[in-house]
Amino acid sequence: MNINIKFPDNSVHQFPRNTTPLQIAENISSGLARDVITASVNGKLVDVNYPIQEDARIELFKFDSLPGKEIYWHSTAHLMAQAVKDLFPEVQVTIGPAIENGFYYDFDKDVPFTDEDLEKIETRMKELARENLEYKRREVSREEAIEIFRKMKENYKIEILEEIPPGEKISIYSQGNFTDLCRGPHIIHTGKIKAIKLLKISGAYWRGDARNKMLQRIYGISFPTSKELNQYLVDLEEAKKRDHRKIGKDLDLYSISDDIGAGLVLWHPNGAMIRNVVERYWIDKHLEADYKIVYTPHIGKSELWDTSGHLGFYRESMYSPMLVDEQEYYVKPMNCPFHIAIYQSQKRSYKELPLKYAEMGTVYRYEHSGALHGLMRVRGFTVDDAHIICTPEQLYDEVEKTLVFSLDMLRDFGFRDFKIYLATMPEKAVGERQNWDQATESLREALHKNKIAYEMDEGGGAFYGPKIDIKVKDSLNRLWQCSTIQFDFNLPQRFNMEYIAPDNQPHRPFMVHRALLGSVERFFGTLIEYHSGNFPLWLCPIQVQILPISENYEDYARSVYAEIRQHGIRAEIDLKSEKIGYKIREAEVRKIPYMFIVGQKEKEEGTVSVRRHTAGDLGSFLLQDIVKRLKEEILTKK
RNA sequence: GCCGACAUGGCUCAACGGUAGAGCACUCGACUUGUAAUCGAGCGGUUGUGGGUUCGAUUCCUACUGUCGGCACCA
Incomplete structure (x- = not known):
């Protein structure tokens, strides 16, 4: 047949x-x-x-396909579990999936693994791989499976099995003396795994829940050839060089000082220059888009945060109150209540809506010490915040406009790859389920209408509403939230916001809370990593370094400097008593995009010899020509 | 916050139970320089902080603070 x-x-x-x-x-x-x-x-x-x-x-x-990699790495995770059980029989296995790059397996072990253990495990894995052990699939009933794992004293497996409905067929896989509960599929035998590297050990909660026991997780990666593994490890090293914490230090952009406090950022002149360019651009774009720029205080009375719901739902992220004239004040974790207060300062007509208040608002939030991470996760940061207050009829339009506005702005900064999420109602939330569903639908519709691909982030919404998040990746593939567009049906009600509609009656406005860069700190971090510190010209703190060949050309260098400064180009002269090669090297290391080299020839001809960072010598230019070219490059944000 | 690792001049790193050393940076001097490092000299650290062990601690133990990698949490 x-x-x-x-x-x-x-x-x-x-x-x-x-x-x-x-x-x-x-x-x-x-x-x-x-x-x-x-x-x-x-x-x-x-x-x-x-x-x-x-x-x-x-x-x-x-292996070159996604399913191929996933199965390959998943099978390697099983191989690792086998090696671990060989070496540490008392350990209980839990789960071990493939991930984007490699795999991990979580073990319950009283004494955590050491780096030496990791080496032993890796060695044992290689031995087992050479034995070409077949991954054998067997299907059993749930009850049989529970019996099997009970004999093996694998309590976590039993816990998983007990949640599967009785009567269900269960597949288990064995290779050599190791048996694991697994849906499969797997590779044919362990011999297919040629190159293995165990990368790191860490703690991880059972089932990802902090209330559960902390397990020991081992991360690793494997490839069919050692060449691919070596390439992966080289790429990893390269990626680390793009880390904003390293570049931030090398280029003297910012620092975080222990003396001041963890998660509190000092913007050095170079970083502050970039931030200033970003903020000026941001304000211009917002004014163009009919936003009103506002400024609000950093602290507010406890009643305010009570009304807003922050003390009820956000307290653990807020710092302790301070006493002012026997009144409790809190440092703001968000800007919303202040923007609402501006709205409330007058009776509002439907004719004014939508009203869009925008502010670079600096907020302070308590972040767990373990969460802090360079500029990406800090305790004091500036949100490029805005609140759009509109009629229910205007909502779709405004969400859509904001979405397009956001993507537009990110593209101006050179970003091309983002991941977009639609985040729904979290466990701890205010408002009715029905309102949440309705609001979520409106966000979904905006995404659909603009044909924007997105993923669901179930339970990932803010406590006051569902949201659309745009995330960008850092050099090590970790995702960080950048833009966020959040629907908020909670605050208008809590603050009893109103506008007078054509029917001459008060109505409740809708509110959208949004940040496009997210926080200026985090945005800057991702910007550094995205460009590896080679910022587009319009953002560079120093755009041109003028390098006189010797002290004899200092005067000419100064005249060139004065000239380009007049055109708004940021420049610096290197007057060190060094050879030109030294000065060039220094400018290259500082990633300054243009170097103007001036000596006898240039002085006589009124030219500069232009060198572009990483590209090298571009030849001689009349000063006016190169200025024109630079201004063009700045204008187009290339 | 949890698990683990780590903490030495401004930076990158070395050394070690007998009170620390290099390169870069910085300062000074010489050189007056043509597309990624000129030479020489000098300055600079009570080895993150507190406690303990020890004749002696930077080294060993401990607590704290911070950093790094994850987890959890989140812009």
Whole structure:
């Protein structure tokens, strides 16, 4: 009996019943048979020795595919668990999935793993890999499975099994003497795993819940060849060089001082210059988009935060109150109540709406010490905040406008890759479920209408409303929230906000709370990493370094400096008594985009010799020509 | 906050139970320089902070603070 197998190119071939994906691969080429990791049969991933019973669509995956990598790394996680159980029989295994880059496995072990343990485990894994142990699948009933893991004293597995409905078929996989509860599929045998590196150990809560026991997590990665592993490790080293904390120090952009306090940022002149350019641009863009710029205080009375709900829902992120004339005041963790107070300062008409108040508002939030991270997670930061107060009819439009505005602005800073999320109602939230659903729908519609791809972030909303988040990746692939557009049906009600509608009656406005850069600190951090410190010209604190060949050309250098300063170009002269090579090197290390080298020839001709950072010598230019070129580059933000 | 690692001049790093050393930076001097480091001299640290062990601690123990990698939490 034959069955019809349909390939991704829609060609159909006949194979005997019970043919496996591996046999199909062998039929195509021995190379493919060697490299195939997993296959999908009618869209479902299976082991390569899975006997195909009936006509099916099939796709074979090698390591170069997403499913291939996932299965490969997942199988490596099992191999690691096997090695760990070999070396530390008392350890209980829990779960061990593949992740974006590699895999991890969480173990319950009383004494944490050491770096030496990691080496031993890695060595044992390599030994087990060489044994070509087959990953054997077995299907059992839930009850049988519980019995198996009870004998093995694997309590976490039993806990998982007990949550599966009785009667369900359970698959377990064994390689060598190691058995694990697993949905699969897996690679054919451990010998496929050629290059292994265990990367780090850390604590992780069982089931990701801080109320549970902390387990020991080991992260690792593996590849079919050691060449790929080495490349990965080289890339990782390269990525670390882009770290904003390193570049921030090297380029003297900012610092965080222990003497002042953790998570509190000092913006040095170079960083502050960039921030200033960003803020000026930001204000211009907001004025163009009909926002009103406002400024508000840093502290407010406790009643204010009571009314807003912050003391009820956000207290753990707020600092202790201070006493002013026997009144409690809190340092602000958000700007919203102040913007609302501005709105409330007058009776509002529907004719004024939408009203959009924008502010670079500096807020302070208590962040757990372990969460602090360079500029990305700090305790005092400036939100590029705005609150859009509008009629219910205007809501969709405003959300949509904000979304487009946000993406527009991020692109001006050179960002191209972002991930967008729609975050829904969290556990701790104010307001009715029904309102939440309705608001979430309106955000979803804005995304759909603009054909923006997004993912769901269930339970990730603010306590006062659902939101759209735009996140960007740092050099090590960690995601950081940048823009956020949050619907807020809570505050208008709490503050009893009103506007007079055409019916001459008070109505409740809607409110959208949004930040586009997120926080200036975090935004700056991602900006540094995105550009590796090679900022686009318009943002560079020093755009041109003027390098006289010797002290004899100081006068000419000064005249060049005066000239380009007149055109608003930020420049500096290097008057050190050093050779030109030294000065060039220094400018290159400081990542200054343009170097103007001036000597006898330039002085006579009224030119400058131009060198571009990383690109090298561009040749000689008349001063006016190069100024024009630079101004163009600044204007286009390239 | 939790798990683990770490903390030495401004920076990057070395040393070690017997009170610390290099390079860069900085200062001074010489050189007057043509596209990624000229030479020489000098300055600079009570080894994160407190306690303990010891004849002696920067080294060992401990608490705290901070940093790093995760987890949890979040702009």
